Amino acid sequence: xxxxxxxxxxxxxxxxxxxxxxxxxxxxxxxxxxxxxxxxxxxxxxxxxxxxxxxxxxxxxxxxxxxxxxxxxxxxxxxxxxxxxxxxxxxxxxxxxxxxxxxxxxxxxxxxxxxxxxxxxxxxxxxxxxxxxxxxxxxxxxxxxxxxxxxxxxxxxxxxxxxxxxxxxxxxxxxxxxxxxxxxxxxxxxxxxxxxxxxxxxxxxxxxxxxxxxxxxxxxxxxxxxxxxxxxxxxxx
Numbered sequence: 056x057x058x059x060x061x062x063x064x065x066x067x068x069x070x071x072x073x074x075x076x077x078x079x080x081x082x083x084x085x086x087x088x089x090x091x092x093x094x095x096x097x098x099x100x101x102x103x104x105x106x107x108x109x110x111x112x113x114x115x116x117x118x119x120x121x122x123x124x125x126x127x128x129x130x131x132x133x134x135x136x137x138x139x140x141x142x143x144x145x146x147x148x149x150x151x152x153x154x155x156x157x158x159x160x161x162x163x164x165x166x167x168x169x170x171x172x173x174x175x176x177x178x179x180x181x182x183x184x185x186x187x188x189x190x191x192x193x194x195x196x197x198x199x200x201x202x203x204x205x206x207x208x209x210x211x212x213x214x215x216x217x218x219x220x221x222x223x224x225x226x227x228x229x230x231x232x233x234x235x236x237x238x239x240x241x242x243x244x245x246x247x248x249x250x251x252x253x254x255x256x257x258x259x260x261x262x263x264x265x266x267x268x269x270x271x272x273x274x275x276x277x278x279x280x281x282x283x284x285x286x287x288x289x290x291x292x
Contacts, residue, residue, distance in 0.1 A: 056237075056240040056241060056243075056244050056245075056246030057206070057210065057246055057247055057248075057249070057283065057286050058235070058237040058240070058246070058247075058248045058249070059248070059249045059250065059251055059279050059282065059283070060235065060248065060249075060250050060251070061250075061251045061253055061271055061275075061276070061279060062251075062252070062253055062254075062260075062264055062269070062271055064231055064233055064250060064264055065227060065231055065250050065252065066227075066252075066254075067254045067261040067262070067263065068254070068261075069224070069252040069254055070252060070254060070255070071252055071253045071254055071255040071260065071272045071274070071275050072218060072222055072251075072252065072253075072275045072278060073218075073222050073223070073224055073251075073252040074210075074211075074214040074217070074218055074222060074223050074224070074249060074250070074251055074252075074278065074282065075223075075224040075225075075227065075249060075250040075251075075252065076202070076207050076210040076211050076214065076223075076224075076225060076247055076248075076249040076250070077202065077207060077224075077225060077226055077227055078202050078203070078204035078207040078208070079201060079202060079204070079230075080162050080199050080200070080201050080202075080230045081200050081201070081202050081230050081231060081248055081250075082199060082200035082230060082231050082232075082233055082234055082235050082238070082248070083132065083134070083160035083161055083162055083199050083200075083230065083231070083232045083233065083234055084159075084160060084161050084162070084164075084167055084196065084197060084198050084199045084234060084238075085158060085159075085160060085196040085197050085233075085234030086158065086159050086160075086167070086171065086193060086194065086195055086196045087156065087157070087158055087193075087194040087196060088156070088157050088158075088159065088171070088174055088191060088192065088193050088194070089154065089155070089156050089191070089192045089194070090112075090115065090154070090155040090156075090157075090174075090178045090189055090190070090191050091152060091153075091154055091189065091190040091191075091192075092108040092111050092112045092115065092152060092153040092154075092155065092178075092182055092187060092188075092189050093108060093151065093152050093182070093187055093188040093189070093190070094106035094107055094108030094109075094111060094149070094150070094151055094152065094153075094186075094187045095151060095187075096148065096149055096150050096151040097148075097149050098147065098148060098149070099146070099147040099148055099149055100147070102149060105149050106185070106186045106187050107149050107185075108142065108149075108150060108151065108152050108153040108187055109142050109143070109149070109150065109153055110185060111153070111181065111182050111185045111187045111189070112140065112142065112153040112155055114181050114184075114185065115155065115177065115178050115181045115182070115189065116137055116140075116155065118177050118181050119135060119137070119157075119174060119177055119178075120135075121177075122135055122170060122173050122174070122177070123135055126169075126173065127166060127169075127170070131161075131162070131163050131166050132160075132161070132162050132229065132230065132232060133159070133160065133161045133162075133163075133166050133170065134158075134159065134160040134161075134232050135157065135158075135159045135160075135170065135174075136157055136158050136159075137155060137156070137157040138156060138157060138158065139154070139155070139156040139157075140153065140154070140155050140156075141153065141154045142154070159171070159174070160232045160233075160234060161199070162199050162230060164198075171193055174191060174193075175191045175193075178191050179191065196234065197234050197235065197236045197238045197239065198238045198239070198242065199230075199234075199238060200234075200235050200237055200238040200241060200248050201238070201241060201242075202241065202246070202247040202248060203241065203245040203246055203247060205245065206245050206246050206247040207225070207247040208225075209247070209286065209289060209290065210247045210249050210282070210286060211223055211225045212289070213282060213285040213286050213289055214249075214282060214285075216285060217278065217281045217282055217285050218278060231250075233264070235248060249282065251275060251278055251279050251282075252275075253271040253272035253273075253275050254272075255272045258270070258272050260272040
């Protein structure tokens with residue numbers, strides 16, 4: 056099984072038209088967590104009459120940073136990011152609850168399980184410290200993407216024929232901590248996931264993924280199609 060991802064996901068410094076394919080782990084797992092922080096709403100002028108879930112949520116956000124900073128080995132890649140916080144309807148009312156949503160990325164399953172355990176513990180105990188409650192829901196996502204060494208080598212061999220050896224990258228310093236559901240395929244059959252850079256500063260296509268100004272250099276699209284054809288030809292003989 057073979058797949059590809061276009062854009063500057065590996066690095067915006069890799070010029071457009073480069074094909075990147077490496078053996079081993081190339082992308083991380085992706086799990087989502089939702090923390091519902093429960094307090095007791097009241098008027099903003101009398102906070103002592105309620106339990107402020109915004110204050111609790113703020114402490115949870117800070118405390119969760121401690122997991123990566125002090126509990127995960129620096130040689131084991133892991134990311135914990137909060138991307139969404141929802142609370143309240145107006146400026147002078149303390150709401151009854153806050154919703155926090157975040158993502159965690161790992162390459163190691165032991166680290167993955169440990170992070171989930173600690174997110175739950177930290178959220179619940181922090182809320183309790185400030186007289187509130189926290190409910191944590193985990194949405195298990197995709198596992199890491201791990202390329203088969205032989206299939207990755209096949210992709211690089213094909214890429215040299217399609218774009219030339221000077222435009223092929225078969226080694227990167229570290230895996231990308233993004234995620235891909237392609238991971239499910241390579242858990243079942245040997246395969247490889249490759250990347251096609253479209254980073255071109257002159258065209259403004261070196262913008263990170265999920266940025267509002269993200270774009271791709273369409274002049275390199277043919278390379279992806281040609282790669283799939285060449286891989287199919289060489290694999291099938």
